[in-house]
Amino acid sequence: PDMPKVNIRIANDMMYRHWNYWRDGSFSHIFIASYSDGQIGEAKDIMEGEAWDAPMSPYFSDSDIAWSPCGKVLAYACKKYYGKNLATTTNSDIYLYHVDENLTENITEGMMGYDLHPTFSPDGKQVAWQSMETPGYESDKHRLFVMNLKTGHRMYITKGFDQNADNIAWSGCGSNIIFTSGINATEQIYKVNLKTKEIRKITDGWHNYTWFAPAKGTLVAQKMSMSMATELFTINPETGEETQLTFINKNIYDNIKMGEVTQRWVKTTDGKQMLVWVILPPNFDPNKEYPALLYCQGGPQSAVSQFFSYRWNFQIMAANDYVIVAPNRRGLPSFGQEWNAQISGDYSGQNIKDYLSAIDNVKQEPWVDEDRLGAVGASYGGYSVYYLAGVHENRFKAFIAHNGMFNFESFFASTEETFFPNHDFGGPYWDKDNKVAQRTYANSPHKLVHKWDTPIMIIVGEHDYRIAYTEGLQAFNAAQLLGVPSRLLVFPDETHFVTKPQNAVVWQREFFSWLDEWLKK
Structure with missing residues (x-):
């Protein structure tokens, strides 16, 4: 009361914020009430206290x-x-x-x-x-x-x-x-x-x-x-x-042309078959050469299925004259539990090889210009882009990472749902006797940043409490200090996703502006 201008949050326990909001001591409870003749009776909190x-x-x-x-x-x-x-x-x-x-x-x-x-x-x-x-x-x-x-x-x-x-x-x-x-x-x-x-x-x-x-x-x-x-x-x-x-x-579909969605099964480095969607530009000409984008999925356990989104939309990407390569790499559901579970404790391993198998397969097509390849992704896909930037051996000419994990140690210590890295990383970074966890942290993208040499755009939302926006700031600052062409987009009022309509339009404009600059020169 004596300092009305103070603005502070104080925490004495974890889970002080969740996904996109700070906890303020209030809780969502279920209330019930009688209903008769159009009248609602007195509400009762069934979880009182x-x-x-x-x-x-x-x-x-x-x-x-x-x-x-x-x-x-x-x-x-x-x-x-x-x-x-x-x-x-x-x-x-x-x-x-x-x-x-x-x-x-x-x-x-x-x-x-x-x-x-x-x-x-x-x-x-x-x-x-x-x-x-x-x-x-x-x-x-x-x-x-x-x-x-x-x-x-x-x-x-x-x-x-x-x-x-x-x-x-x-x-x-x-x-x-x-x-x-x-x-x-x-x-x-x-x-x-x-x-x-x-x-x-x-x-x-x-x-x-x-x-x-x-x-x-x-x-x-x-x-x-x-x-x-x-x-x-x-x-x-x-x-x-x-x-x-x-x-x-x-009325919209009647006046636009969609790109053809195709499916292929690609052999992985460990001899398995991986489903890969390939989306072609709407006016595809097999006699032309197109730049191609490797799409890296988030989750990490979230299928690259037949989804339609105004955020990551394959038809919009294809309509900008890109061939889209969207693999269902290791760790994605709908291919059985073994395929889904394999990624846990192996973030830098087989699933990254799966990505490279997919792009290496499609770039052999005569209608793909292998000198104009990009990789894009959000969340785990953003991490994948950061990691690929250090291991891709000159495959790619441009990257875009949205709200990705850059430094596994800082991510573990700042995310709100700690059960996730406890399971998928294998445990905390201070557990030095935990071989699975130590392998995970040893392969954090920030430890490969000295190998970065490819233009990268980084996008973050300041209200992302799952992967703190400072992960992107770290990556951008490192790229700048290394002299790597880079751009940073910060959305102060967005979360892990960009959902506000005008922000979403700017996101799309910047997305293609960056790719066109480096893949359509």
């Missing part, structure tokens, strides 16, 4: 809350930890709040990974949810579990299925559960019979089904592809037959 968030921070998704059909039980997911414990664990649980008794029970006690997205069966006798097994591993297999609420018996429904189960929903009769899952860099809709555990793929094709809802014997779903922003479709759950409902962008 509890110092944690539901829905969970930082995304606060309502998919983590579900009412039972009778309206007497509420299921929700929550991480009931605080501070350092919250920062170092993925252990969330599914809780059932019994309205009449004012009691809460934990139905996933002893399951130490993420437990998320509960949903009740139509008769209210069972609850299904998504579960991960490994503590601290945020990209573990998304398992489908079902519990009989009368007996308490848990069933692991997708035990023999080597992919994830997402967006789970019950069929109208309650004998099946429908879900989405990745397969070969696409997102399809599946159905599992709860009695036989038989899993059947309903849809097929080069697309992503990102959400759906059962509706009177059919499914209403959101579908996208690299050449189509999200539209609504209906799907026959028995035949997979699709009918498009919305045509929001038809």
Whole structure:
């Protein structure tokens, strides 16, 4: 009170900020109220006095809350930890709040990974949810579990299925559960019979089904592809037959030409096959030579699937007369758990070789100018660009890194979800007896920066609390001191992503201005 102009934050524990906001001592809680004749009754906090968030921070998704059909039980997911414990664990649980008794029970006690997205069966006798097994591993297999609420018996429904189960929903009769899952860099809709555990793929094709809802014997779903922003479709759950409902962008598509999206399987250095998307310019001429861009994916466990985004958009890149090479390197889902898990503890290893295998394969095409190659990426993809800048042996002529990890030690000590580097790096940098961790830190990009000699543009958002924007400042300052042509873009009001419309337009302009300067001379 005696110093009204003071502006300060004080922390006595970890997780003082999360993703894009600083914690201020308040929490997101679930409230319930009666509803009758259009009137809402007095609201009741079912988590009164509890110092944690539901829905969970930082995304606060309502998919983590579900009412039972009778309206007497509420299921929700929550991480009931605080501070350092919250920062170092993925252990969330599914809780059932019994309205009449004012009691809460934990139905996933002893399951130490993420437990998320509960949903009740139509008769209210069972609850299904998504579960991960490994503590601290945020990209573990998304398992489908079902519990009989009368007996308490848990069933692991997708035990023999080597992919994830997402967006789970019950069929109208309650004998099946429908879900989405990745397969070969696409997102399809599946159905599992709860009695036989038989899993059947309903849809097929080069697309992503990102959400759906059962509706009177059919499914209403959101579908996208690299050449189509999200539209609504209906799907026959028995035949997979699709009918498009919305045509929001038809007038735009009718007046532009899309580049051809192609697929190839490339042999990796360890003898495996890797799916690589190659997107060609809209007016592709096989007799011309084009510059090519290697796209490095973030995550790191996030598939290069048939996504459409206004941020990283392959059709926009191709429309600027670039061939786009988008590999599903090691560490990406939809190719089985072994492929997905391999990257943990091996950041500078096989997945980097996979990137080079992809670009080395495509650059042999007569329509690619191997003297005009670039590499771009964000987050883990930004790290990949920083690392490639030190090992690429003159393959590339330009780089763009967006919010990437440059110095693994400073990243470990500044990120908010410490469970992530604890698992994927192998542990903290001060654990000198940990061989996996020490190998990770020994291959941090900043230790190869003396080999940088290729123009690089670096982009950061000051409100990125996952990978602090100072990672990019370190990289830019190093490039400048080394005399490497470099440019720094700082967005003071953006996070890990650039989401504000005008900022996004400037991002695209700067992106192509930099690439054109070095790859189209």
